[in-house]
Amino acid sequence: MLQALQQYFFELFETAPLLFRSPGRINIIGEHTDYNGGFVLPAAIEQAAYIAISKRSDNQLHLHAMSLNESIILSIDSLEPIPHAWSNYIAGVADQFIKNNKLVGGFNLVLNSNIPIGSGLSSSAAIECVVAYALNELFDCKMDRLALAHLAQKAEHHFAGVQCGLMDQFASMMGAKDQLIKLDCQSLQYEFIPFNIHHYTLVLFDTNVKHSLAASAYNERREQCEQAVEWISQSVPDIQSLRQVNMPMLAEYVLPKNELIYKRCSFVVNEIQRVESACTALKNGDLIKLGKLMFETHQGLSADYEVSCKELDVLVETVKNIPDVIGARMMGGGFGGCTLNLIQTAAVEKTIHTVQHVYAKTMHTSLPTYIVETANGTSRIA
């Protein structure tokens, strides 16, 4: 892919580029915990967005997306979001540099990526991060990785219109091979957790669906969590998020008022605890325990938080009957995307075959499958 990228760039712009990459990400456990002040446990993965880039002497952005075979020319003096355009993830970052008074001139850029789009591996954050990292170097802006991750997140807010937390950009920018990042979404402090899964492999099964419920359900869940925090804080001082809440508090202050909200918040409180348990399991080398926690997370997301869907449930139910799969759960916001599976390495091929067969029979569609390995965060390649 790199050679093709370099060559394509040269053909278009007749100059030699700098090359950069930034990875996609998975999240091992800790779902819907970010906006509740809890923990997440992501890792950067091998699949990445790549760009070739060079300065221009004018104020124009000449952008090309190889996988879409589309080009666009923008002026740095009038950057605005364009509804649904792929260029937003690049222009939005350039816009943030300008807003931060980091002088950025025009540039030529060719983008390529092997991160599946819209499957929950954050192909968008990877683009933002690779562009942020490259512009920082190209224009010698001297920002550190953390500042660049924040900047990339703001680009997503303003140009993609997605009010995401920091996890995706943080994982892409800060990731490290064989490490998970335990990120405290309240303080933004983080810790690397060594991730050695020995004879096991992580595999993603892609449902190939994204149900339209996702956005409205997401907002509703956020409101339900906020409502519970408000009720509890009327009696318990200093409660700002579900991070500070435990099950007895939910039973005392939320259950009598609203059973559904109680159920939603039980999931979140337990999920925040599960991230801690997962880190302990990893420190003890207890992968069986980690797998059990993943299954528990899925159960909670499906039954209590109710953000799963038929396709995701079929995939998790199917692997529950396969002893070589020691853990599985839906990953991401819900209503589609991928399941994340922890599978005995020797049985990966056989398992993929079995699950694809079941999925074709029950869901009448194909099941794209990705093997994932952890990787380093954003970097310059050449």
Ligand code: ADP
């Ligand atoms: P994801 O979960 O993958 O981040 P998003 O909807 O947030 O899904 O972002 C996907 C969008 O990112 C695509 O619609 C497209 O605009 C952009 N994108 C991702 N990969 C590429 C690519 N290879 N080339 C051009 N644009 C891309």
Ligand code: MG
């Ligand atoms: Mg995205």
